[in-house]
Amino acid sequence: MNKFTIQQLQQMRESEDRVEFKAGEGGNISYDGRGKTNPKDRRRCILGYVIALCNEGGGRLVIGMHDNYPHRVTGTRQAHNAIGQLESDIYRDTTIRPEIYELYDEENRRVLVIEVPSRPIGKVFKFEDVPLMRVGEELKPMSDAMYLKILQESExxxxxxxxxxxxxxxxxxxxxxxxxxxxxxxxxxxxxxxxxxxxxxxxxxxxxxxxxxxxxxxxxxxxxxxxxxxxxxxxxxxxxxxxxxxxxxxxxxxxxxxxxxxxxxxxxxxxxxxxxPLQHYNDGFRIGDIPxxxxxxxxxxxxxxxxxxxxxxxxxxxxxxxxxxxxxxxxxxxxxxxxxxxxxxxxxxxxxxxxxxVLQKAGFIEKSGQGVDKMFYHCLMDGKCxxxxxxxxxxxxxxxxxGEIKYPAFMLYARELQNARPANNKLNVFDLLALFRASQGDSQRYTDEVTLRKLIDEGLLISAQDGYKLSDRYYEIVKKTTVNVTGQKDDTINVQLLDINKLTERQTVIYNSIKEGVQLNVQLNTTDLSNKLSIGFKTMQRELKVIENLGLIVRVGSKKTGHWEVINKG
The missing domain is CATH 3.30.565.60 (Heat Shock Protein 90)
Structure with missing residues (x-):
């Protein structure tokens, strides 16, 4: 068993490290809550904490240290010369087999550490017939959602x-x-x-x-x-x-x-x-369509x-x-x-x-686990959210x-890249996702260093001041691309009207939605735009701020309820 030192315990955080510190009254805490009439008080005992920690995936109960960080030693005589008996009692009453050891600081003050194992898959432990979980400083009945999730583990x-x-x-x-x-x-x-x-x-x-x-x-x-x-x-x-x-x-x-x-x-x-219905897009003089x-x-x-x-x-x-x-x-x-x-x-x-x-054997699915990859891949290749x-x-x-084509330029760019590559070297969904994020100014979300290095080495991603951007070819496509989902000319979606070097494609879609709303006499606030375009509220706030700082839109009304309008530059 890997025993912790007092110095290591003092640096732990209760929630992050799944540890519970108890100074106790006179250095001890109740074993089973006996003698207390309130169920809430009875739970705050050794058995209650052992059960809650076990339900959370294991942890440790430390007796004889204050719960305030950095957890000064207070000392305890809990189970003094009776560690083996305490282990036996806990196992007898819960079927949980803990490992218990004691530590001493430089002033010979004693700390008792009860190492609690994780529950078996699909098993929930209960105290007085109630499954417990830790919530802040309290031990509370486990939520129905968490209880169901644990039961499903062994389904x-x-x-x-x-x-x-x-x-x-x-x-x-x-x-x-x-x-x-x-x-x-x-x-x-x-x-x-x-x-x-x-x-x-x-x-x-x-x-x-x-x-x-x-x-x-x-x-x-x-x-x-x-x-x-x-x-x-x-x-x-x-x-x-x-x-x-x-x-x-x-x-x-x-x-x-x-x-x-x-x-x-x-x-x-x-x-x-x-x-x-089919949605139509323009690629120069060519008109294409996508369901x-x-x-x-x-x-x-x-x-x-x-x-x-x-x-x-x-x-x-x-x-x-x-x-x-x-x-x-x-x-x-x-x-x-x-x-x-x-x-x-x-x-x-x-x-x-x-x-x-059976579905895999019969060719309905390629391989278990690849269905989500395929969905993301096709959405990226079709220029959709x-x-x-x-x-x-x-x-x-x-x-x-x-369903709507939101990113026509990225769609054309991705298809051009794929068509130019041999069958055994196509970009995968993670490559495309990295390129898409870069096109939307989200390069800070990169986590896969292998994908990142591959795209940089191939010249598809270029270092920029605030992260990464796509190759110049993408921006050439953006400048000439229009999209029309109704099959009729609609100047509100013509991205040539904007300074495309200053807006990402997502920002262009947001700008065009605001402009279209103004023309239809529809007032759109931040929440409206978030729902309409299926973009998270916080992300929408960030994007609107960028477009506003470029002098392209203005908020009319209060920050909370005001709507957005485009600024007519002449």
């Missing part, structure tokens, strides 16, 4: 479980054919399409040796009536609304089919000409939602479609270890691992997929 693969009563007659023959065909194409084995269905079900672990079918077989291949009978919540609902403030939907469709067929059914519904919603992005989002959802929460996968955005939600929050900041880099942990493995998971909480994952 067994739902898709591997046997679906009682499911028979071969309940499986959809067309779904089986599509799965076989997908595998044959993925692995270049055309003969696989004639493989007997029973053998395929066994090979894919969809059926056990006793002939029982799993939940994965139901979800991937089950007929609609079988799904409704055995797993009614396994459904995708699409609602279309003309604008974001609408409460009632304009159109609605429910899908309860085998997943290998449903992903295309949902996409075909979303991909109707009226609800997924508002990309097929690969939408398919990946649907498959992710179905593979990562929590099945025991009775909730559909819900897709809300607007003319400019898709919002996709599924129950359960992020899997363990995944959050908004690491979603592109952390290894995927699908809740339905068997389903994911990045996929947004910021509304995700402990209970559901919420993904917002943008």
């Amino acid at each position: 067994p693969d739902f898709s591997e479980k046997i679906c009682e009563g499911l028979s071969l007659e309940d499986l959809d023959e067309e779904a089986i054919r599509v799965m076989k065909q997908g595998y044959a194409q993925r692995w270049n084995k055309p003969e696989f399409v004639s493989t007997p269905t029973l053998q395929v079900l066994h090979d894919f672990a969809l059926m056990n040796k006793g002939g029982q079918l799993t939940n994965a077989a139901l979800i991937l291949l089950g007929k609609s009536e079988a799904i409704r009978k055995h797993l009614f919540c396994n459904r995708v609902t699409v609602e279309y609304r003309l604008y974001h403030s609408m409460i009632e939907y304009t159109a609605r469709q429910e899908f309860q089919e085998p997943l290998v067929l449903m992903v295309d059914s949902v996409w075909n519904y979303i991909n109707q000409p009226a609800s997924n 508002t919603f990309n097929r690969d992005v939408v398919r990946e989002a649907i498959l992710n939602a179905c593979c990562h959802r929590v099945m025991y929460i009775q909730s559909d996968v819900v897709i809300k479609q607007y003319p400019d955005q898709l919002i996709i939600t599924n129950a359960g929050g992020f899997p363990v270890g995944v959050d908004v900041d690491n979603i592109l880099t952390v290894n995927s942990m699908p809740r339905c691992k068997l389903i994911t493995e 990045l996929p947004d998971y910021s509304l995700t909480d402990e209970w559901q994952v919420c993904l917002r997929l943008p």
Whole structure:
């Protein structure tokens, strides 16, 4: 055991280092809170702190040092000559096995250190039947969100479980054919399409040796009536609304089919000409077009939602479609270890691992964990805002997929770069993300030194006074690029009207939105712009300040409620 010294303990911070300092009354604290009538007071004992620290992932309880930094020694006689007994008592009462040792300072004052191990995966410890967590100086009942997240850590693969009563007659023959065909194409084995269905079900672990079918077989291949009978919540609902403030939907469709067929059914519904129109952009004299919603992005989002959802929460996968955005939600929050900041880099942990493995074998997904990469990649290549998971909480994952072309110059620049590179040396999603951030003046967010060095060595990133900028070729494209999402001439989106050397592309989009609002007699404040352009409020404040300092816009009214207008320079 790596024992800490008193000097090391004195430099620790309680929250950051998961340590709790207690001077105690007369150097000691209660073992189990016995004799105190208030539950809040009873928790503030050795057992209470050991349980809370264990629930937090482990830490240490230090008795005989003041909790004020730098934690002066007060001394204690807690468990003096009885350390072994204290270890035994804690294990007896909690099943937590601590390691306890004592330290002495130069004045021979004694400090007792109780090293608390981390809880096992999926295990929550309780004091008087209440799971505890530390909140500041208090020990409080664990929040429902944290409790659920811990329980989900050890959640067994739902898709591997046997679906009682499911028979071969309940499986959809067309779904089986599509799965076989997908595998044959993925692995270049055309003969696989004639493989007997029973053998395929066994090979894919969809059926056990006793002939029982799993939940994965139901979800991937089950007929609609079988799904409704055995797993009614396994459904995708699409609602279309003309604008974001609408409460009632304009159109609605429910899908309860085998997943290998449903992903295309949902996409075909979303991909109707009226609800997924083409957006047009100008590249010099050439006019190009891009669909508002990309097929690969939408398919990946649907498959992710179905593979990562929590099945025991009775909730559909819900897709809300607007003319400019898709919002996709599924129950359960992020899997363990995944959050908004690491979603592109952390290894995927699908809740339905068997389903994911079968989808990979059948060619529906390339590799577990690459779906988010693909979504980000296509959004960057299409000049759209990045996929947004910021509304995700402990209970559901919420993904917002943008539809509008916001960054036409970057789109053309990225495509030009990719077209000039050989197939085995294309820029990956992290390369493109670094270039995009530089185009938006966010070069301070670089964390990947390997990517940064690669782009600098290739001349795609150039050192600048406040970070990095793109090569001159990007700014040449910016000067000649216009975008028109309606197919008609619109001078408000013509970036030639601005001094492009002073504005990033995102700042140009913000400026044009303000200018368009003025022409339509619509007053836009900072919050309006943040919501309209799907840009974080603080980021929007920073960008508006830059544009304001350049003398291009002015705030009319108070700082809190005032709106923005463009300054007419003549």
